Amino acid sequence: MKIHRLVYILMPLVIYMSFLWAPSAAILGDASRIIYYHVPVAWVAVIAFIVAGVESIIIIIKNDEQSLMREERAYNTTLIGLVFTILALVTGAIWANLSWGSYWNWDPRQISIVILLLIYIAYFSLNSALEGNESKGKISSVYLILAMVVMPLFVFIIPRVYDSLHPDTIINADKKMHLEEAMKITLFTSMGAFTLLYIYIYNIMNRISAVKIKIREKRHAL
């Protein structure tokens, strides 16, 4: 079940593929290679936040002793999501600079990502303000569920409704992808590699949380 350890092989493969194997894109040239990092990173952020929301729903439905561990898991995945959102913002800005000459363009998509960032930063403020409160888990979970529901609005809908400089995303109007074969393969492999990376980091963070909880329990038992 240690499939996530595959990332040790997959990631170097992706690095090789993204830089040397895949061809340069038509107009942008070599700068287009950033797509193999920007898209997967954004994708992982979305996945992380959905996992946070789902975990929170479970916390609310099943209110049992496992809730504490689940809250830790929701916290961990939100933290990963936050880091990857920042990475998506940065890689997006780099790409923007390479394509249109400036890092920040008041583009709806760039603004949406910033709003997403703020929404999840607010989660951490909420969490620390609720420290010691017995309703902390429930209230944080409600917030994460609300954020998960609102997130698609920002990631998928706003950029489509408002004209954007951002190039067509994977799920675009044609339902087709305008990429060459080799680029498609590289992109999907990269998304797979980053997903494995997410699972790996999440797994480690959760194990650390589990150990922390166990230590706390043993101390109480003494």
Next chain:
Amino acid sequence: MPSEVMTVVLVIWIGIALLLYRLDRKVSKIEGEIDEL
């Protein structure tokens, strides 16, 4: 140009990979010890 960026990315990845590997090993060790306590 690609090769410099690629080297940087490779170095970053090796750093991350080493970190993850060390963490993995350490957490496994602690998990083993804590069950004995």
Next chain:
Amino acid sequence: MTGIYKNLRKDFLVEFRNRSAVNISFAFAVITTMSISLVAGGTSFEPHIHAILIWMIIFFSGMNGLAHTFIREEDEKNALFLRLAYSPEDIFISKLLFNIIFFTGIISVICPLYLFFLQARPLIPQLFIATAFSGGLAIASITTILGAMVSKAGGKGSLFTVLSFPLILPVMWVSITNTALSIEGAESADYRNVLFLIAFSGIIACISYLLFRYIWVE
């Protein structure tokens, strides 16, 4: 239904007797509008400057007034009684309605005041009104659920602002853009943004309704 109605009535009565939230919001709105018009002294602004100013005033009036709904319950130790007497859903709907009515009232005062004193005339008045109300609806929906969360967290002022800011920001952005369009009467102005705001309010209100009891009940 009667539970909702009774709660609503009680909130309005308390507000009329106490008048703290209404007073603060209106005072803020009036003072800011007057200050701006004094300083502007007759120079005309671009439509989007007007839009920004109007929504800044609306936003800060809202921040001052809307958080009170739940925090006041905690302060007056009313919260426990409410929990026992009424179902969470009833309480939520009554608070939401109160916030909507309250905020709509404030916007109905701010907008004419501003337009009169700064001599701005929206060329598409229907769009202006629609944007003002739908934006207000969105802000009221957001602040209701977040106000409930913050009241459980001790209700200190800055937490509420930090939490509501990321969600209100897009509402503001859309509202300001649309208000600017309605003032300058551009042809591209349509009701798409209004629909977005109403849909946004609807989504937030629905999710809040479903989840409110988990915040409210211990």
